[in-house]
Amino acid sequence: MLLYHFGSKETLIAELLGFVARTYSQALDAALGSERAATRGQALARILTHARSPQMQPFMALWWEIVAGAARGLTGFAPAAHAITAELLGWLEGQMPADDPDPKGGARYLLTLIEGTLMLAAVGHEDTARDGLLASGLAPA
Template structure:
């Protein structure tokens, strides 16, 4: 029972039940240990959360790499459509729910949240740059532009305004019609 064998189990519990309300005893049960042992390994609940966020960021990076198709999209709209489909996949939804908790924690400057969120966004940006269509006039700037649009769409979707975002993407020429 090392830290590294604990982190995947803790991640699974947090994906299912959330990060903000997580407490040591349920976390320990999910990981097959006791709260006593979690403190033994991580020292503090806060340190556990920080370690866990770092691990989740690495898992997210690996998931993005795995989802990276080798063929490039033909247009920016195709890039947007591809990544939105990826985010809408049922397998991604527990992660999406967790993501907004991470954003909320980052906005409140809780330890570890900012770094984890920045790591994941930097990873997404790199992925997007690699996905930009060949011959795009401004791949760097375009990737940043698409990331902004994509995250706005994700947020509006989370609060039930997904259709509004879709209409916006259409009006902006960012969805294949």
């Protein structure tokens, strides 16, 4: 019956994972509030603090499963990961400081730092991530 409603397994997976991405974005919005960060560094610190919180760990575990599925070429995972990333980029653009000269570029830069930081922490290299953030000049306090 699910396949009848969604048309294909790929569409079902993409819709489900898109729902998860929207739920994650809404959870970030609720945790961070409507006030924009004053700097990119402040935005990065706020997002990383929340992403590392216990309530976000189920989302992070699912995200790494989606990434792994995309890397392995599992049906539906690459388009879902692409859609989730696009959703997060759009959300991040809205988190850039109001006077940011390049919110689109800033969102891509921060997403790269966020994803790298969280992945390194997930594999036990939190020190490496911290050192990389220090080198970027955007190390969270």
